[in-house]
Amino acid sequence: MRALAWTLRIVLFLALFLFALKNTDSISLRLYFDQVWQAPLILVLLVFFAAGAAMGVLATLATVFRQRREIGRLKRELGARPPDENPQPPVADGEITAGSGR
Numbered sequence: 001m002r003a004l005a006w007t008l009r010i011v012l013f014l015a016l017f018l019f020a021l022k023n024t025d026s027i028s029l030r031l032y033f034d035q036v037w038q039a040p041l042i043l044v045l046l047v048f049f050a051a052g053a054a055m056g057v058l059a060t061l062a063t064v065f066r067q068r069r070e071i072g073r074l075k076r077e078l079g080a081r082p083p084d085e086n087p088q089p090p091v092a093d094g095e096i097t098a099g100s101g102r
Contacts, residue, residue: 023041030036 020042023045025041026038027041027044028036028038029044
């Protein structure tokens with residue numbers, strides 16, 4: 001399985017590398033206030049891909065930090081509970097349990 005994964009990685013790398021070699025033509029990006037930025041096409045694609053990936057990571061950081069705070073709070077709550085207490089899992093409405101008498 002590892003050999004297959006490495007083979008796929010190598011094939012993907014070679015495909016992207018050959019794509020980069022084929023797209024070395026210079027392009028002009030027209031920005032605001034009549035500014036023009038000239039760069040190879042592959043560099044422009046790489047910059048925009050990296051910027052999109054960075055924005056995606058930044059967008060998920062708030063959720064990750066919120067989940068870590070919640071996990072820490074739950075661990076502290078669990079650690080503060082006396083060891084002899086055996087909590088029962090919550091029962092959903094309408095669910096029949098062994099000792100409910102239904």
